[in-house]
Amino acid sequence: MSESSNGSTELGYEEARDQLVAVVRELEAGGLSLEQSLALWEKGETLAKLCERHLDGARERIEAALASVEEDAEEDAQ
Template sequence: MSPTETELGYEAARDELVEVVRKLEAGGLSLEDSIALWERGEALAKTCERHLDGAKERIDAALAVVEEDVEG
């Protein structure tokens, strides 16, 4: 059983998402399999987005501290 998307780190989620896209683009899957892969891809994309949003918040917070130090 693969880890849920919330347990995956950014790189693992991104790599799995790339594999999902590759399989969907290759075709030859049943409709049910295609839908399942699509849903997994959506979940993985959301996981990547959450990681990137978290990283952006951390960067913004660090920049705010630096700006305070420069102004203060």
């Protein structure tokens, strides 16, 4: 787990993904009350957004690394 900017502990991508999978399985299994289903749905939405943030961060890091490599290649070509 990593620490977020507000000081609270945030799940890593793999942990959030695994919990999201568990939420989906539980919802698909059925047999829950409406309140239980809604609570799980909300938890799933939160986990999905967290996964999205992790993926966006990874994408930004990859794009920055690629841009750096391209800049180095251009400098070497000159």
